[in-house]
Amino acid sequence: MIPFIAGNWKMHMTNEEGVALARRVRDLVGENRDVEIVIAPPFTSLSDVKRAIEGSTIRLAAQNVFWEREGAFTGEISPPMLKAIGCEYVIVGHSERRRIFGESDEDVNRKLIATLKEGMRPILCVGETIEERRAGKTLEVVRRQVDKGLQGIHGREIKDVIIAYEPVWAIGTGETATPEQAEEVHCSIKEWLFEGFGFEEAKDCRVIYGGSVKPENIDALMAESNIDGALVGGASLKAESFARIVNFRHTKT
Ligand code: PEP
Numbered sequence: 001m002i003p004f005i006a007g008n009w010k011m012h013m014t015n016e017e018g019v020a021l022a023r024r025v026r027d028l029v030g031e032n033r034d035v036e037i038v039i040a041p042p043f044t045s046l047s048d049v050k051r052a053i054e055g056s057t058i059r060l061a062a063q064n065v066f067w068e069r070e071g072a073f074t075g076e077i078s079p080p081m082l083k084a085i086g087c088e089y090v091i092v093g094h095s096e097r098r099r100i101f102g103e104s105d106e107d108v109n110r111k112l113i114a115t116l117k118e119g120m121r122p123i124l125c126v127g128e129t130i131e132e133r134r135a136g137k138t139l140e141v142v143r144r145q146v147d148k149g150l151q152g153i154h155g156r157e158i159k160d161v162i163i164a165y166e167p168v169w170a171i172g173t174g175e176t177a178t179p180e181q182a183e184e185v186h187c188s189i190k191e192w193l194f195e196g197f198g199f200e201e202a203k204d205c206r207v208i209y210g211g212s213v214k215p216e217n218i219d220a221l222m223a224e225s226n227i228d229g230a231l232v233g234g235a236s237l238k239a240e241s242f243a244r245i246v247n248f249r250h251t252k253t
Contacts, residue, residue, distance in 0.1 A: 003222065004162055004206045004229030005246050006038040006061060006123060007236025008091060018045035022052040024239035029246045030056030036229075037246055038089050038123075039236070043077055050086040061089035061123065064097060067110035079118035090115045091231075093125045093149055095168045105148035112149055116157050123162045123231065124149045125210070126189075130169035138167075139188055146189060147196075155201040163189055163207045164231040170211025172233060179220045179227070182209045186226035215244035223251040 013021060018041045029037055030053065040061035041049045050060050066076035082090060092115065093108035108124070115122040126145035128138045146163065153161070165185050167177050177185075186207045193202035209221055210231030221227050235241040 001204055001206060001228060002034060002036055003248075004036045004038070004208055005232065005248075006040060006089070006091075006162075006164075006208070006229070007232050007242050008040045008061075008063060008094070008210075009042060009236060010063070010096070010233060011042060012237055013041060013045060015045040015048055018042070019048045019052050021237070021239055022049040022058075025242055026053050026056045026058060028239055028243035030058055032246060033057055035246050040089070040091055046082070046087060047085045059088045060086055061091060062087045063091050063094070065090045065092070065111050065115060067107075067114040069114075079114045079120065083118045083120055087120060089121050089123055089162070091123045091125065091164075093145070095125060095127055095166060095171060099168070105145060108145075108149050109151050112161070113152060116153065116160060121160045121162065123164055123208075125164045125166050125231070127166040127168050127171075127211070133167065133169065138185065142185055142189065143192060146192060150196070155197045158193065158197045158202050159204040161205055162229075163193075163205065164210045165189060165207060166210035166231060172212070174212050176212045176214075176217050176221075177209070179224045182221060183224040183226055186224070186228075190226055213245060215241050218245045218248040219251065222248045225252060 038059045038061045040063050062082045069078050092111040097103045112122045126142050128141040132141045170177050189207050206228035208229035208231055209227050213230045213232045214235045
């Protein structure tokens with residue numbers, strides 16, 4: 001199972017800026033085969049960024065999707081549209097979508113299923129708020145999001161899902177979960193997956209960490225045995241920082 005590092009550009013970068021960033025990332029890490037590298041630009045630059053990374057090992061993700069294939073859904077983007085321009089991954093259930101746009105676990109599940117059905121791989125984001133952590137509800141909340149997010153998927157599909165544990169209090173705040181805090185939750189997620197889908201089916205499902213990941217903390221996070229990669233927001237907007245994260249030092253025992 002190779003590590004998975006994804007950059008979520010969020011609502012940053014015009015098309016021109018995005019293409020320049022993608023080219024720079026490509027120059028720095030575009031031949032790396034030891035890590036699965038994914039970038040998720042805004043919808044407006046997906047096509048041009050795809051062209052900029054063509055021929056490299058970098059893969060393309062969308063930051064969101066709607067679950068219907070086509071129809072009267074003004075402003076939405078469907079799975080076939082993303083597939084057609086070369087997206088291989090889709091982020092679903094990011095905490096900003098849940099919190100700002102009111103996405104429910106059921107919405108996230110529909111998006112995840114629609115993504116898989118189209119032959120793309122969902123990156124399912126889960127994570128507790130600071131209030132939930134302080135109330136000792138971290139595992140309860142994350143378990144609900146994992147269970148509901150994955151509802152209805154078949155055992156053989158779980159290897160195509162990436163689960164991103166992103167504590168809401170660590171996203172964009174500069175505050176990172178300690179490697180031990182992250183490892184505890186990752187370990188539980190893997191146990192639930194093994195229980196629900198069986199070890200053989202679930203062993204290749206990667207559980208990655210997100211929340212203020214930067215060059216300074218990636219090595220310690222990746223040293224934990226159940227952290228299989230990272231979802232990187234802010235630090236993915238600078239090619240050098242993202243490249244340093246991709247080139248994390250391998251110290252896993
Ligand atoms: C994210 O957008 O998923 C994220 C983790 O952001 P940041 O790295 O900026 O905290």
